[in-house]
Amino acid sequence: MVQAVLFDLGDTLFSLKTDDPRRFLLQGVQIAYAGLTERGYELPPLGRYLRRVIRSVEWAYLWSQVTLREIQLLDLILRTHRRMGVSLDRATAEDYARWCHQPIREMFTAAPGAHWTLERVREAGYAIGLVSNTFMISQAMDEDLTRAGVIDYFQARVYSCDVGYAKPSRQVFEVAVSRLGVPAARIMFVGDLINVDIKGAKRLGMATVLITPDGRIPPGRHRPDHIIRRITEVPALLPKCRAL
Numbered sequence: 001m002v003q004a005v006l007f008d009l010g011d012t013l014f015s016l017k018t019d020d021p022r023r024f025l026l027q028g029v030q031i032a033y034a035g036l037t038e039r040g041y042e043l044p045p046l047g048r049y050l051r052r053v054i055r056s057v058e059w060a061y062l063w064s065q066v067t068l069r070e071i072q073l074l075d076l077i078l079r080t081h082r083r084m085g086v087s088l089d090r091a092t093a094e095d096y097a098r099w100c101h102q103p104i105r106e107m108f109t110a111a112p113g114a115h116w117t118l119e120r121v122r123e124a125g126y127a128i129g130l131v132s133n134t135f136m137i138s139q140a141m142d143e144d145l146t147r148a149g150v151i152d153y154f155q156a157r158v159y160s161c162d163v164g165y166a167k168p169s170r171q172v173f174e175v176a177v178s179r180l181g182v183p184a185a186r187i188m189f190v191g192d193l194i195n196v197d198i199k200g201a202k203r204l205g206m207a208t209v210l211i212t213p214d215g216r217i218p219p220g221r222h223r224p225d226h227i228i229r230r231i232t233e234v235p236a237l238l239p240k241c242r243a244l
Contacts (some may be wrong), residue, residue: 002238004182008191009052009132009141012211013114013231016107023053023230024107029053029101035099041086056080064135067167070160071135097137105140109172110148113232118153120235129156131189133166133196142225151161153161157179167193177204190234194218195244209237 007013029050036043043049056079060071077093088096121128134141138159145151156179158172165171177184184204190211191197198208199222210217211225211231217223226237 001186002126002188004127004129004180004184004188005234005238006129006131006180006187006189006206008178008189008193009134010195011111011192012190013111013118013130014113014144014148016104016109021152024103025054025057025100027103028079031102032096032099035095036086036088036092037094037123041088043086044084051141053080055077061135064078064166068166070164070166073135073137073161082084093139098140101136104136105144105147106181108144110150111231113230115150117234118229120152121238122153124235124238125240127155127182128153129158129176129180129187130154131158131172133160133172134159138162167196168203170203173200173204173206173211173229188238189233190228190231192225194220194222198222198224207236209234 010016030046033043033046033049034122052194058075060076063069064071071079074093076091077096078090079089081088118128128144132141138161141159142151142157145157158176158179160166160172160236163172163175168175168243173184177187180187185208187198188207188209189201191201194209194210194217198210201208202222209225209226209228211228215227215229217227228234
């Protein structure tokens, strides 16, 4: 019997309308540059500064993709600026992260039917959790959920930046299981990436649901237990998972 539902965040409960994430990063770093300049920090010229910061983030991202160890953004911000001869304290690094996140926040919106789905799942008596791969600081992610009016639905919110590992690593799913207090075999996981969400959740024995607008399963050996086209199909699917 399924007792809890874990959701992925990006392209599952929320959508980010862009095909160029590097543009958001560039815009965010420009905002952060202006913020530091206003506080009196002496920085390299903007062009050189952007190249160094973007290169640092991109190398860290490549490393995380190979190792599945999540980027520690505050450490990266502090280290990158230290190499440029700029000393930031941790509070300023947190502000920097929020500045970088501003362009994404403006485009990061709840998927159609997300609120309705979460309300129906909660009314049915299921525990609800969130597992998201993100190197953005968790405080900023929680602020996004609060603005969207959904944060109170989640008994557990697990971000890879806090765990130190990214999906499909076992560690991030194990933290979610522990926080929900429900055995993995009694959890249904809903996500949009077969080799990240479905692969990772199945390793722990969860029931898995792939959300894909075209209803097709990507090729590969990892197969979901169920396929849906829209997030609003989750409540009706739950009784069918009770026997898994």
